[in-house]
Each structure stands twice: as C-alpha cells, then as structure tokens.
Amino acid sequence: MTALLRMEELTVVPVKSPQRKLVNQVSFVLESGKTTCVVGESGSGKSLTALSVMGLLSEQLQRIHGRVIFQGRDLASLSSEEMRGIRGKQIGMIFQEPMTSLNPVLKVGYQIGESLTEHLGLRGKALRAKVGSLLEQVGIPAERADSYPDELSGGQRQRVMIAMSIACEPAMLIADEPTTALDVTVQAQILKLLDELKTRMNMGMLFITHDFGVVADIADDVVVMFRGEIVESGPVAEVLGNPQHPYTKALLDCVPDADGKKPLKPIDYAWLTNGAHP
Known part of the structure; x- marks a missing residue:
C-alpha cells in the first residue's frame, strides 16, 4: 500500500542547545485505514514527534534534519500559510487534555464549527446542522x-475534541494520549469510538500512548x-509477542495480567550500561 505518512529521519533539537537531540533520526510509515501506535515513557519524544507532523513545535525547538511526507508532500518544507490549510482539514489532532485544549468561555458548538467555517465555508443553519x-x-x-x-464530563469533553478533529473528515488523525485521566470504562468507549471512526472514514491514525494495553487493543x-529514538518497531503482534529490545521487554513487564497474579517489575535501566535485560 502507498504510505499516507512517511517520517524520514526526523531530528528535533532545542534552539539554544542544538547538541541535545530531543528526537533523533525517527523514521516510520503510516498507511490509510491503519493505526500506528507510538509508545514510550513520558519524555521519550512521542508528543514532539506528533507536533512535528503538525508543524506546531514551539519557537524554542527546531527541526534540523528529516522529512515528513504526507500524501506525497514534505510538510516540513511548507509555509505557515500552507500548513494552516492542512491542519484540521487533512490532518486532525486530539490533544492530551481536553479541559486545557478547549476554550472555557466559548460554547463547544462554536469551537467545533470554527474549522468547518475556515476550511469548508459553512455558516448559519448548515453549520449548526453539521455541528449537531x-x-x-x-x-x-x-x-x-x-x-x-x-x-x-471529562468523557464528554474528550468526545467534543474528537468531533473537532474529524469535522472536515481528515485523511489522518493524530491522537495524543486521548484517554489519559479517563476511567477505564470511558477509556474503552473512547477507544471503540476512535476505531469505528477510523474504519468508517478510512483514516490513518497515529496514536500516542504510554499504555501497552491500549496498544494491544487498537494498533496495527x-x-x-x-x-528520543526508536528502539523497536513492527506489526503489533510481532512486537508484543516476541519483543527484541530490552526496553520493550521492560515496558511489557510493567503491564498487569487480567487476574492480577503476574508480578510487576519496575523498569531497571541496567541494560543501558551492560546491554542485558534484567
């Protein structure tokens, strides 16, 4: 299949400390109708990778190397005006915390409708009907x-964020830890909803998470x-069933089993120096 998104050796550094590579030589492919999960601990570079796709890195950070190829175009080479035409219309994004991502003084219908007006020109009754x-x-x-x-509620706010992200029926959806801070029942509902929308709209979904349980449920x-670096990648069954890297094995050791009998192990970083998984 033709890649919807192709990340090629992306490298991101702080402007004032260019020797520090926050994201280093990251490369992967996402296809239409498929879900690629990017997993790792906080600070591993997951969200920076997602923000690089959207062209939303802060002024303190810069991409110094790599290409972000979306539908055959290098997003990293586009102007700010060209990226505004892509964000929300061709690529949607669900941010981590809906309460801080939504404007507290504007009605949610207005916030959903902004991208519909901007990208599709909807107004008045047509806009309200589409928002509903x-x-x-x-x-x-x-x-x-x-x-x-x-x-x-928290779950409803997250659903509003999803509605905003799919408003223009984008070809690709980035979900940055969309179930963080939700209880397990609401989390399951949100994951099911996202999977149904992905299938119905044939979207490619880049899903950022630290939870291997979520990965097992939704990832291709x-x-x-x-x-900041990729240590292992591949089909989900292969990576979960036969992990090769010590870090992947350590993360999986942190995942409880269904009956609660599996002993949980904290991550031991001894392998960084001796190369052996504890």
Whole structure:
C-alpha cells in the first residue's frame, strides 16, 4: 500500500542547545485505514514527534534534519500559510487534555464549527446542522452544542475534541494520549469510538500512548521510543509477542495480567550500561 505518512529521519533539537537531540533520526510509515501506535515513557519524544507532523513545535525547538511526507508532500518544507490549510482539514489532532485544549468561555458548538467555517465555508443553519451531526456521531446529543466545556464530563469533553478533529473528515488523525485521566470504562468507549471512526472514514491514525494495553487493543503497527529514538518497531503482534529490545521487554513487564497474579517489575535501566535485560 502507498504510505499516507512517511517520517524520514526526523531530528528535533532545542534552539539554544542544538547538541541535545530531543528526537533523533525517527523514521516510520503510516498507511490509510491503519493505526500506528507510538509508545514510550513520558519524555521519550512521542508528543514532539506528533507536533512535528503538525508543524506546531514551539519557537524554542527546531527541526534540523528529516522529512515528513504526507500524501506525497514534505510538510516540513511548507509555509505557515500552507500548513494552516492542512491542519484540521487533512490532518486532525486530539490533544492530551481536553479541559486545557478547549476554550472555557466559548460554547463547544462554536469551537467545533470554527474549522468547518475556515476550511469548508459553512455558516448559519448548515453549520449548526453539521455541528449537531458531529456531536451525535460521537455520542453527545446535538443540543449540547450550546454547552460550555465545564458543563460537560471529562468523557464528554474528550468526545467534543474528537468531533473537532474529524469535522472536515481528515485523511489522518493524530491522537495524543486521548484517554489519559479517563476511567477505564470511558477509556474503552473512547477507544471503540476512535476505531469505528477510523474504519468508517478510512483514516490513518497515529496514536500516542504510554499504555501497552491500549496498544494491544487498537494498533496495527507499533513504534517504541526511548530518549528520543526508536528502539523497536513492527506489526503489533510481532512486537508484543516476541519483543527484541530490552526496553520493550521492560515496558511489557510493567503491564498487569487480567487476574492480577503476574508480578510487576519496575523498569531497571541496567541494560543501558551492560546491554542485558534484567
């Protein structure tokens, strides 16, 4: 299949300390209709990789090497104006924390409708109808378009974020730890919803997580990151069933089993110096 997204040797550094490589030579492929999970601990470079795709790195960071090929175009070479035409329309993104990503003083319907007006030119009754339809697609009554974020539960706010991200039916969706801080029941509902939307819209989904349980549920392929580098990648069954890198094995040792009998091991970084998995 033709790659929807091809990341080629992406390297990101701080502007003031270019010798520090926060993301180093990261390369992977995402296909339409597939889910690639990027997994690793906090600080491993997962979110920076996602923000690099969207062209949303802060002014303190810069890409010094690599290409981000989306539908045959190198996003890293596009102007700010060209990237604004892609964000929200061709690539949607669900950010980590909906309460800080949503504007607390604007109704959620208005916030969903912004990209529809910007990219599709919808206004008035057509806009309101589309917003209501999007809310219903993610399991929220259309009349809640007039609610403010603090009037919704955490799960509902996350569903609003999903509605915003799919509003223009993008070819690709980036989900940056979208189930963090949600209870396990709501997490399962959100994961099921995302998988259904991906299948129905034939989207490619780049899913950022630290949870191998989530990876096992939704991924087609998995990329394991440690200290800004990919240490292992491949089809999810292969990586989970026969992990090769000590770090991947250590992460899997942290995952509890269903009956709670498996002893959990904290990650021992001794392998960094002796190369052996504890």
